[in-house]
Amino acid sequence: AQKVTQAQTEISVVEKEDVTLDCVYETRDTTYYLFWYKQPPSGELVFLIRRNSFDEQNEISGRYSWNFQKSTSSFNFTITASQVVDSAVYFCALNHAGKSTFGDGTTLTVKP
């Protein structure tokens, strides 16, 4: 069985602070994909990143960066210099054979 844990239910930061959202997963599969999604109040899921289980390279995209560590089964997401527009619910998901298991989500509030 797959499991994704996002231990932080809610995080509140002040604009321009850096913030890291944690994601820990469990799986017995050797081939899988990890995703991060953003869900603003409007409700649509916004794709942020996909990582496969064989690619442990960290990635940076603008203010966003991701740290994938297979040894600790973690796929953490850092926002640098947060902005009010980053306020949303963020989901980490584990996909195997097309099916995704989602974490419970982390609600990020960025205050001006």
Place this chain on the structure above:
Amino acid sequence: SAVISQKPSRDICQRGTSLTIQCQVDSQVTMMFWYRQQPGQSLTLIATANQGSEATYESGFVIDKFPISRPNLTFSTLTVSNMSPEDSSIYLCSVWTADSYEQYFGPGTRLTVT
């Protein structure tokens, strides 16, 4: 890539009625799925919509409550039957492209049952 549309985008329904949600993809895809997101909760997989055969349901979901059709490689429907207020959720259609290993989600159908 795949662009997914869903109809309706939202609806308010009365208890005991049924609603059919449509999912249309702009390209042929092998794998289609339906997810539910209850208010304030995460997404949960309901079932895999199989083309030409019965859907495969996840634990806790049954065909009588959530019948699914998949007549071709670009279209699927999910029916929420005999609705109760507990069925108030966002229902999302998703596809997985096996050649590029990408996942796409539709915009969702926001259902409120009164």
